[in-house]
Amino acid sequence: MSSLSQNFIRDKFADYYKQHSASILPPSSLERREFGFLLLKKKVMVRHKGFRNVDDLRSSLCNIVPSDVYYSSAYYERPEEEMKAKGWLGADLIFDIDADHIPTPCATVHDIWVCTGCGASGKGGHPQKCNSCGGIKFKEKTWPCEICLEAAKAEAIKLIDVLTEDFGFSSEVLTVAFSGHRGYHVHVESEAIRGLDSLARKEIVDYVMGIGLEAKFHGLEKSATPGRRVSGPDLNDKGWRGRVAKGTYDFLLTASKEDLIKIGLKTRHVNSLLKHREAILESWNLNGPWGVVKGISPETWRKIAHYGVKKQSVKIDTVVTPDINRLIRLPNSLHGKTGLKKVVFPITDIEDFDPLRSAVAFKEGTVTVHVSVAPQFRVEDELYGPFERQNVELPTAAALMLLCKGVAKVMQ
Ligand SMILES: [Zn+2]
Ligand SMILES: [Zn+2]
Structure with missing residues (x-):
């Protein structure tokens, strides 16, 4: 990515954390949580951070300006120690629904793979082996498209129904959030589940997905x-x-x-x-x-x-829920792949929730970018694209979506 584009993203993310510092709310028992930051430069992950209070967390975000911010679903005696020495005290029960795990017909229209070996690319899921160089490593670019987001929401609605009707969790212990990219997170914060080990959580996964059900x-x-x-x-x-x-x-x-x-x-x-x-x-x-x-x-x-x-069957990410040390995105922080924010909202609002409106973090300004390739997408009420090898002046939020995806660069 050009340094001009990188600086643009950094400046915008920095502005966001400065201006919306107060919207960064601490997770419960903040001092018991591990924090992790994905750095904008080279996308390096810094883990095992701990904070005494929310002010320290907020000022760290302003100083570091991370690409992505995570906190642990687990509670630890010593969150800053290495994994073995942390002293695990329990963990929230978390579910991750991502359009990547739901087969949608539009994936072949908007998803792009790029061979990391030779740069060859194509639409849809990547092949086993690159046709041009025989390489087996690929980068994938997926899109927060309307159809995929609706499919993810439908799964979240099914999940909430299972959690409330079958497990009897009340709306007070359940939170739902849009991830800022292509999915939803559902959390259960309750004494009743805090001590469950990984196997017990796997049982819950099987139940929710109806695995082996006859x-x-x-x-x-x-x-x-x-x-x-x-x-x-x-x-x-x-x-x-x-x-x-x-x-x-x-x-x-x-x-x-x-x-x-x-x-x-x-x-x-x-x-x-x-x-x-x-x-x-x-x-x-x-x-x-x-x-x-x-x-x-x-x-x-x-x-x-x-x-x-x-x-x-609810299509959840089967790896996330049994992981009792999982890092999850911090509410109201920015998603490094889109520039949208993670938004928590009441479970009763899910039917009418519009992620491409509620998650927009940048409401001002425009910028001219050169787009290599992008499918049509929506931000708030406006549709943009499709674009292919062209310069276009876009509102900040729409431009950031393309810049963060790595399919556009800022023009001088
Ligand atoms: Zn290749
Ligand atoms: Zn789609």
Whole structure:
């Protein structure tokens, strides 16, 4: 990156931490947390920092002007010591939802990979091996696109539902945040989970994702009553029983013939299901049996229900939650890949939350940049791009998005 661009980013980030110092709120038990800073220059990570009070943290941000700021989900006796000597006291339960883990059709439109060996590039996910030089290391540039952000939000909504309905966490112990890039973070801060070890947290991951969930253990069976119809969980059932039913219902409601064949059903079963779809769904709405149509075995229903489970499964980053020493982004700090800020908001606001409005940190000024390549993107109410090898004058927030992504440079 040119030094002009680097200085521009640094100046803007410095302004932000100076002017919005008061918006940097300390995590609970600040003095028990480890802090980490990713430095703007060379993106070096500085860890094992500790602070006595929020003023020290704020002035450090103004002095260091980091690219990204993190704090530990864990509480330690001695946060500044090396890992083994820290004295782990417990950790918040955290979930990370990132569009990277959700298959969206637009990834092939806006994601770019660059071979670190020879600079060759392409759209979508990177190949196993570079076609030009045979290299296997790639840089990937993903985008906070509207479709991806909506997909991530939908997962966050599902997660919050599981945490409140199944685990019984109250809204007081739950916080949700937009990460500033392509995802959402959900935190549980409660005595009830603080001491859980990594394995226990992995169990929670499995539950949330419905891993290994079999519909036959959740009420899917051939009933003993005359007629021997297949019965299944009800739409109103609590927990995964209800989710299996809802997911399967939603799937059946919209499934095409191809969808049903793709999951391995025989053509005559598919035809029968589609012919009687209304009757089946009506039976479910009245808490009746699943199999009001003859000839479809529990095994076939199991295949369909498996897809229902997939629909209800929450796509979280499976590495983050079991990690009891994880560093997570500090609320209201800037994201080094976008120049947007991480925003915490009440879980009840999630439906209407607009990340590309709420997370905008820079509201003033414009700058002329040369853009190498960028898909169309939105900041607040304005759409920008797509751009390819052109100079354009942009508002600071839009320009920073491109500069931070490394697809633009500041013009003299
Ligand atoms: Zn290459
Ligand atoms: Zn997308």
